[in-house]
Amino acid sequence: MGAAQPLTAPRVDETLKTETARSTQRLWNVIVWNDPVTPMSVVVVIFRKIFGYSNNKCTQLMLTVHHQGRAVVWSGAQERAEDYGVKLQVAGLSATVEPAS
Amino acid sequence: MASNRLFARRRDGRLEVRLNDAGRSVLRAVFSQVVAAERDTNHEWHLSLQSPINPGRDADDPVAVLARQVGTSTNAELALASVHEQFLTDVEAWAWLTSLQVALRSVAVSQGILSEERLAAAEDELRQQIATLQLLLVSLAECL
Numbered sequence: 001m002g003a004a005q006p007l008t009a010p011r012v013d014e015t016l017k018t019e020t021a022r023s024t025q026r027l028w029n030v031i032v033w034n035d036p037v038t039p040m041s042v043v044v045v046i047f048r049k050i051f052g053y054s055n056n057k058c059t060q061l062m063l064t065v066h067h068q069g070r071a072v073v074w075s076g077a078q079e080r081a082e083d084y085g086v087k088l089q090v091a092g093l094s095a096t097v098e099p100a101s
Numbered sequence: 102m103a104s105n106r107l108f109a110r111r112r113d114g115r116l117e118v119r120l121n122d123a124g125r126s127v128l129r130a131v132f133s134q135v136v137a138a139e140r141d142t143n144h145e146w147h148l149s150l151q152s153p154i155n156p157g158r159d160a161d162d163p164v165a166v167l168a169r170q171v172g173t174s175t176n177a178e179l180a181l182a183s184v185h186e187q188f189l190t191d192v193e194a195w196a197w198l199t200s201l202q203v204a205l206r207s208v209a210v211s212q213g214i215l216s217e218e219r220l221a222a223a224e225d226e227l228r229q230q231i232a233t234l235q236l237l238l239v240s241l242a243e244c245l
Contacts, residue, residue, distance in 0.1 A: 035206065035209065035215070036209065036214060036215065036216055036217045036219070036220045037205055037206065037208075037209045037214060037220065037231055037235065038202065038205065038206065039235050039238055039239045039242070041239055041242045041243070042198070042202060042238045042239065042242045044242075045198070045242045045245045046198075046199075046202070049195065049245070082154060082155065082162060082165050083165075083168075085154045085155070085165070086154060086165050086168045086169045086172065087172070089152060089154065089169050089173075090168075090169055090172035090173050090176065090199060090203075091198075091199045091202060091203075092199055092200075092201075092202030092203040092204075092205065092206050093202070093206075094152065094206070095154075096152075096153060096154060096155065096156055097154060097155050098155070098156070098157060099157070
């Protein structure tokens with residue numbers, strides 16, 4: 001039997017480690033898009049129910065959608081962003097997710 | 102003074118539905134259409150229920166797609182099952198609101214109503230259909 005080799009931790013590529021960390025920490029935006037038929041008061045109710053925001057914040061976001069064509073309504077981890085995107089679509093709004101720039 | 106609101110919040114927390122038989126028939130038809138559209142790939146509303154969630158990907162995460170499908174169907178089926186009720190719980194009222202909103206957007210998308218100009222130029226019958234759905238939605242949203 002030959003002499004035992006000392007145990008050493010496997011080498012992890014430092015570049016890979018950094019990229020993985022960057023990807024998990026990256027922020028994702030949930031976007032709601034304007035459409036010509038959805039009543040404003042309905043958008044406010046949907047935001048309040050899904051995000052639990054105050055009436056003021058929901059109204060401000062709704063007005064941003066109305067005037068600018070879209071609004072970032074939430075930012076955070078990708079999985080939660082996609083979950084909110086699904087909830088907004090199930091509620092009948094036009095919503096997508098995208099990486100924050 | 103008589104109120105002509107279509108929905109009213111009661112003191113016990115439930116929502117009173119003040120629609121007549123004709124109004125309920127409209128809702129029954131709308132909710133049935135959403136259920137059918139989610140199941141039938143040839144339904145004219147089906148495509149509007151398939152919007153991309155993450156347009157940056159070639160295809161959406163299948164788990165997210167399934168969650169959307171289940172959520173839309175569950176709400177529409179609950180709305181359909183409770184369409185005859187005189188009083189709604191909050192869960193039922195939310196199912197009505199979301200199913201009406203899904204129907205409103207599906208009508209608009211399937212008819213190419215993607216701008217204010219297109220809406221203004223739409224035929225009277227279509228604009229009347231959209232206005233009816235909007236009226237129901239606004240009345241319901243006032244109570245939620």
